[in-house]
Amino acid sequence: MDLQRRIVERRGEFLLFALTPPRRATSPVKSQAIADATVERLQALDLDGLVLYDIDDESDRNSEERPFPFLPTMDPAEYLSRHLHDWNIPVVVYRAVGKYDEPELRSWLVGQESDRVLSVFVGTSSRDKPVATSLTRAHALRSEVRPDLLLGGVAIPERHTRKGDEHLRLLSKQAAGCAFFVTQVVYDLNAAKNLVSDYRYECAARGQDPVPIVFTFSVCGSMRTLEFLTWLGVDVPRWIQNELRHAVDTLDASFEQALATALELIAYCRRLGVPFGLNIESVSIRRAEIESSVHLAARLQAELHRAD
């Protein structure tokens, strides 16, 4: 059963792997080499889809210094069309819609094959930032131009912790056409459960079926990566921070941590009847962390109920 059907039929139980495209300054030859190495690395996994992030300079949303410098990355749509043509399973292309003006977004939408591409639209990271296209407008545009192209939205458990209304945002996005949601990296199990639970009961109250929520997991191999996760807005509970800081092997500890969190969420979603997917990424570009993320994806794949 393909990814699109799993989403449309609200069956979930699918596995994605997320990549950030190479830096914009990377040469075409080098970019192709990176793409080829990635495809080879992921081939052993029986993935349902690939996710390509669209990185925006988010320094405006956080006044603290970015632990890793921001270097503009290639447009994921470009990376896909130029360097990943051999990739034959669906790709979820992120669009930071504020970066593109309407004609640009429209022509991209028109050019996509819906059996190969899905998209996730992301709004801007801060209210004060000027946008070429707002999230609301982008949603309307896609409904008008490409209603057949499966669209997802972002879900942020941390925002639910602060404001308590993320489940209502999800339902608004659903009304605007979103057929699935993808979280940012999950370290705070409690926050994720709170969001799933509130979303599920609000769906029930409205007589709606919940759509798949895709939980993102990443390992963390160093204190620098931990710092970066925190900078990205990921709530890492104190006890997990302590565990990583004092571990003999931070990467191993983080792997076990991410695995345990994912297993708990899988069991929780199944019990609650909320369809879910898993998305694994490496927030760091260090080889050991990437390899550990691939290993995590392989391990979690075994947990999914994928019989058609």
Added chain:
Amino acid sequence: MDLQRRIVERRGEFLLFALTPPRRATSPVKSQAIADATVERLQALDLDGLVLYDIDDESDRNSEERPFPFLPTMDPAEYLSRHLHDWNIPVVVYRAVGKYDEPELRSWLVGQESDRVLSVFVGTSSRDKPVATSLTRAHALRSEVRPDLLLGGVAIPERHTRKGDEHLRLLSKQAAGCAFFVTQVVYDLNAAKNLVSDYRYECAARGQDPVPIVFTFSVCGSMRTLEFLTWLGVDVPRWIQNELRHAVDTLDASFEQALATALELIAYCRRLGVPFGLNIESVSIRRAEIESSVHLAARLQAELHRAD
């Protein structure tokens, strides 16, 4: 091995059951009947100790209306000496020290047998409340008068969530003579883990051994009890609130919930090397909830490593 030795040797793995004494207006005959019924109910359990709470009118700490009316309860020391003389295992008598003046507290301390009685001193619930004896003074008094009488302190994971320094408070109380800590009712596993973790690593940094932390659990059989828990300052995560609200049987759901939380904390403390105890109470006086609490204690007892 008795409770005192488990505490002094920092071995933990003990089981307590907590009671609130009857209302002060209860007749002596009725109080004795209550005590007898309680002893009978608890006899089947192989408890290491009983906890007797000292209830203070805490309406000043919370402007919201108390879900159950406050009715003054009997002094736990009085309840013990008058009605529980047949009880032959150790009793942890709470003292809301702000209620007693120094001579009163001193004479109580002098009169206790340290093989039968331990105490937990509790400060006042609000800064604005006039106190007969401050917590600091009470600690000093006990060190002076009865250094042999084992003393505990309260540990509040919820305060750690708000202020992040509860582990430092524990260490100060330890310096003032506390040999164990008892939490309020735990529903927020994450908060409890954060506190245990920060406490453990701060102990390590100071070259000190952690003392036993006793985690309190209670079932919740109705929305009214849930409201009361929240009023008492217990953080109940949204997803657990939802679960209890929508459960076919709230009491059953809560039992499973409390059990799962306790099992996770047990595993976590063992892994971290922090000695722990368990304390079960019923925050409600409804028979079904009391019986379920006793059942929870019996179930958890089987999990403890109690070989000498």
